[in-house]
Amino acid sequence: xxxxxxxxRRGSFHLQLxxxxxxxxxxIFGHSGAGKSTFLRLLAGLDRLHTGSARVVHQGRVLxxxxxxLWLPPGRRQTALVAQQPTLFPHLSVHSNVAYGxxxxxxxxxxxxxxxxxxxxxxxxxxxxxxSSLSGGESQRIALxxxxxxxxxxxxxxEPFSALDGASADTLLARLHGWARARGIQTIQATHDATDxxxxxxxxxxxxxxxxxxxxxxxxVLVAERARxxxxxxxxxxxxxxxNL
Amino acid sequence: xxxxxxxxxxRLAGLTTAILLVIAIPLSALIxxxxxxxxxxxxxLAALPLVLPxxxxxxxxxxxxxPRTAFxxxxxALTGHPLAFSFSGLVVGSVIYSLPFAVxxxxxxxxxxxxxxxxxxxxxxANSPRxxxxxxxxxxxxxxxxxxxxxxxxxxxEFGVVLMLGGDIPGATRxxxxxxxxxxxxxxxxxxxxxxxxxxxxxxxxxxxFYSTTSARSARRA
Numbered sequence: 001x002x003x004x005x006x007x008x009r010r011g012s013f014h015l016q017l018x019x020x021x022x023x024x025x026x027x028i029f030g031h032s033g034a035g036k037s038t039f040l041r042l043l044a045g046l047d048r049l050h051t052g053s054a055r056v057v058h059q060g061r062v063l064x065x066x067x068x069x070l071w072l073p074p075g076r077r078q079t080a081l082v083a084q085q086p087t088l089f090p091h092l093s094v095h096s097n098v099a100y101g102x103x104x105x106x107x108x109x110x111x112x113x114x115x116x117x118x119x120x121x122x123x124x125x126x127x128x129x130x131x132s133s134l135s136g137g138e139s140q141r142i143a144l145x146x147x148x149x150x151x152x153x154x155x156x157x158x159e160p161f162s163a164l165d166g167a168s169a170d171t172l173l174a175r176l177h178g179w180a181r182a183r184g185i186q187t188i189q190a191t192h193d194a195t196d197x198x199x200x201x202x203x204x205x206x207x208x209x210x211x212x213x214x215x216x217x218x219x220x221v222l223v224a225e226r227a228r229x230x231x232x233x234x235x236x237x238x239x240x241x242x243x244n245l
Numbered sequence: 246x247x248x249x250x251x252x253x254x255x256r257l258a259g260l261t262t263a264i265l266l267v268i269a270i271p272l273s274a275l276i277x278x279x280x281x282x283x284x285x286x287x288x289x290l291a292a293l294p295l296v297l298p299x300x301x302x303x304x305x306x307x308x309x310x311x312p313r314t315a316f317x318x319x320x321x322a323l324t325g326h327p328l329a330f331s332f333s334g335l336v337v338g339s340v341i342y343s344l345p346f347a348v349x350x351x352x353x354x355x356x357x358x359x360x361x362x363x364x365x366x367x368x369x370x371a372n373s374p375r376x377x378x379x380x381x382x383x384x385x386x387x388x389x390x391x392x393x394x395x396x397x398x399x400x401x402x403e404f405g406v407v408l409m410l411g412g413d414i415p416g417a418t419r420x421x422x423x424x425x426x427x428x429x430x431x432x433x434x435x436x437x438x439x440x441x442x443x444x445x446x447x448x449x450x451x452x453x454x455f456y457s458t459t460s461a462r463s464a465r466r467a
Contacts, residue, residue, distance in 0.1 A: 046364050074364070150370060
């Protein structure tokens with residue numbers, strides 16, 4: 001369970017969120033500028049508030065509490081964040097990128113974990129490639145494998161499949177969903193693609209201009225989006241494209 | 246040719262460069278990755294030798310390291326001799342005087358590294374030293390090399406601080422620039438020409454080697 005209460009200002013933008021995520025998979029749906037990335041960065045501990053207030057508790061463990069001046073650094077939160085832009089370390093190979101967060105493990109365990117992650121994201125054949133030779137989609141797969149490798153307890157996904165084609169993105173999302181569920185890893189996925197919420201049968205938080213506009217099941221919260229998706233299936237509609245949904 | 250002065254100069258420049266890299270890399274990382282207004286003060290302090298007249302810096306160090314101050318007396322008690330007018334004193338002076346030439350290129354290099362890479366490393370559990378050693382330093386290696394070259398050359402040509410702090414002791418503090426000064430003072434222009442040409446050649450050679458390396462050239466094309 002993830003409990004959070006955030007009150008943060010960035011210039012004219014005001015993020016004000018107070019809620020609890022109990023579902024294993026939650027989708028944060030909102031248009032660009034709604035505050036999805038800011039929210040995820042605060043959860044990950046990448047941004048530290050110096051004004052405003054923040055309290056984040058995951059599975060009973062306090063990650064941030066400005067009232068008591070508590071802020072766990074990102075590496076101690078057992079939290080992974082995979083962003084839209086894959087940020088692979090350009091001077092390291094795919095192998096070294098995925099192994100970066102596994103320095104504390106012995107070689108055998110490290111290799112075992114790496115293989116597991118690369119199989120999960122369908123990138124075993126990329127292990128010896130230099131990162132500079134990867135396509136956008138391949139980079140996103142490796143960034144995902146790297147983030148998952150240390151075994152996070154909280155997984156934050158910030159539109160990490162944007163460079164993949166629709167079918168590949170859906171397959172990877174379904175595979176990741178099953179993997180995270182089997183290991184009890186709570187996942188928060190930010191997206192502006194409503195299909196992700198339906199694929200994962202997630203709890204949905206609808207974000208609008210930094211505030212919670214609605215929260216509940218995908219069927220309840222995304223009624224309008226669902227109707228729009230279904231309208232694509234009408235015989236007279238043009239062929240749907242994932243990035244247009 | 247004063248070979249003793251040449252070797253002393255190269256030894257001083259090499260030692261200063263090595264010490265400064267050890268100091269400047271973590272200091273630059275602190276300036277780039279740290280948060281707080283006090284960092285502006287730290288950056289200003291690190292840049293101060295750039296605008297301070299070398300003789301002023303040399304004078305302050307001469308007084309500070311001498312027996313007139315508690316700090317200087319402490320050093321004498323520890324080492325058995327004052328640092329002023331010794332090779333060790335010259336190294337201390339050179340390190341302080343060349344500090345901005347090491348720090349500024351490295352700060353610029355570290356600041357150019359994508360902050361999202363640093364975020365990714367932190368999320369994967371990397372502490373600050375690991376971020377610096379595995380990410381910032383390798384990605385900003387051209388800046389680190391530039392800092393080393395600049396520091397070395399700046400120390401080779403150092404005069405004011407050396408004269409104030411070290412004087413002119415053959416084998417201990419007489420560097421090539423002091424030799425040149427002595428030769429001009431005694432109107433030995435032929436010898437001064439040779440010494441000046443050597444200093445010029447050294448500087449030019451180091452810069453040619455630096456600019457001819459593939460990494461430096463590709464950095465300019467990027």
